[in-house]
Structures are given as C-alpha cells and as structure tokens.
Amino acid sequence: MRHPRIIIAGIGLAALAAGGGITAASAGASTAGGTPAASAGAGTAIVRPARAAVGGTTETILVNRGGLPLYYYRPDTAARSFVTGGLARLWPPLTSAAPTGAGLSGRLTVLKDAVGQQVAYNGHPLYTFVDDRGGQVTGQGVQGFLVATPGLASLSGHAAAGTVPSAATGRGYGY
Numbered sequence: 460m461r462h463p464r465i466i467i468a469g470i471g472l473a474a475l476a477a478g479g480g481i482t483a484a485s486a487g488a489s490t491a492g493g494t495p496a497a498s499a500g501a502g503t504a505i506v507r508p509a510r511a512a513v514g515g516t517t518e519t520i521l522v523n524r525g526g527l528p529l530y531y532y533r534p535d536t537a538a539r540s541f542v543t544g545g546l547a548r549l550w551p552p553l554t555s556a557a558p559t560g561a562g563l564s565g566r567l568t569v570l571k572d573a574v575g576q577q578v579a580y581n582g583h584p585l586y587t588f589v590d591d592r593g594g595q596v597t598g599q600g601v602q603g604f605l606v607a608t609p610g611l612a613s614l615s616g617h618a619a620a621g622t623v624p625s626a627a628t629g630r631g632y633g634y
Contacts, residue, residue, distance in 0.1 A: 504555030504578050506585070508562050508609050513596045521563075521580060521607040523553060526593030529585045530604040537582035537614045540572050550586040550604060553578040564609055580607055582614030 505524040510517055521529040530550065534541045542550050558567045558578040565581040577584045585607060588598035599606050 502555060504553055504558040506553075506558060506560050506563065506567060506578065506580060509594075511594060511596050511606075513599050513606055518606075519609055520596065521585070521609065521611075522593075523587065527587045528591050528596045528598070529553060529580070529607045530588060530598055531580075531583035531585060531607050531611065533603045533605065535584050535614070537579070538570070540570065540574065540577060540584040542584070542586060543573065546602070547574065549589050550598070550602075551589065553585040553587060562609075565611060565613075581611050583607065583611060 506521055506529065507524075508519050509522040509526065511520050511522075511528060512518075513520065523529060532540070532542050532550070540552065542552060552574045554575045555578050556569065556576050558569065560567045560580075563580075568579045568582070570577045570579045570584055572584075579585060586604065588601075588604070590597045596606055598604050
C-alpha cells in the first residue's frame with residue numbers, strides 16, 4: 460500500500476517536473492535553518508541531538524536546525540552517496556560547506572559528491588525525508604534509510620553490508 464502523503468508529494472513532483480523546475484529544493488525539502496537543500500551549500504548546517512518518537516520509543520536522534528530528523532542510507536559509503544535522482548527528491552541530502560554540531564560526540568565532515576557538499580556524521584551522509592515535519596519521524600526503515608543517532612558508529616570508506624535495494628522494495632516506495 461502506498462503512503463498517502465507520498466502519493467500527493469509525487470503528484471506535486473510530477474507537476475514540477477513537467478514545468479522543468481524539479482530540484483531537491485522545489486520538492487519541498489529543507490535543510491538547516493529551513494533553507495532549500497539545493498542552496499544550502501552556501502550556508503552553515505547545524506546538526507544537534509533531540510528527543511523524538513521512533514517506532515513507538517522515545518530516542519535521542521540527530522536533527523537539523525529546523526528540527527527535521529536526519530537519516531542515513533545503509534548502502535552509502537564514507538566516500539560515496541548512492542542517493543540520486545528520484546530517491547534524492549524524497550530524501551534530500553543535507554548540504555553545507557561548513558556544518559557545525561551542537562552537543563555531538565561524533566564527527567561532522569563534508570563529502571564532496573554529485574549533490575555538492577553533503578554533510579556526513581561519522582562518515583554517514585545525512586538526509587531529511589520530505590514526509591517529515593519537525594518532531595516527526597516517519598521515514599525510519601523506509602527503503603534502507605534509518606534515523607541517525609548521536610551514537611552512530613563510524614563508517615569506513617568500504618561498501619556497507621548488503622547491496623543497494625531494488626526500486627521495488629520498501630513499503631511501497633517505488634522509485
């Protein structure tokens with residue numbers, strides 16, 4: 460069964476694509492401070508811990524300045540993000556030339572890749588989810604994305620365990 464908000468978002472994305480203006484920013488994505496993902500490279504992303512309900516349990520997770528939950532993608536490596544195209548429109552990368560962390564025990568870095576300067580925590584490139592709002596975690600476990608936590612283990616430059624999931628997997632989120 461498809462998630463109703465994703466279907467509506469998909470309709471909006473299709474309308475934008477028809478107009479030729481589809482980007483992560485026009486998909487309604489925001490990064491630190493509510494700035495569109497496509498223009499966030501010029502700004503400073505702030506990553507901080509916050510408490511949120513994740514699968515019925517209250518956990519400490521990582522959020523951006525606007526309070527949006529941050530996720531990592533299992534197939535990513537410390538040297539490469541596999542989130543591109545339609546997947547990146549639903550999971551906009553957090554980008555910034557100079558990210559800062561508040562209350563973090565891990566390390567923030569910048570991965571220079573196809574989306575620009577993507578923020579990574581302990582080597583994991585970070586993303587938001589277009590269906591989330593501040594304080595809401597709705598993308599946990601969807602299509603290989605997991606909510607990032609302050610205790611996220613460091614990721615080496617080698618491929619993560621497993622393979623890139625096919626487009627047909629993950630709670631009806633076909634890309």
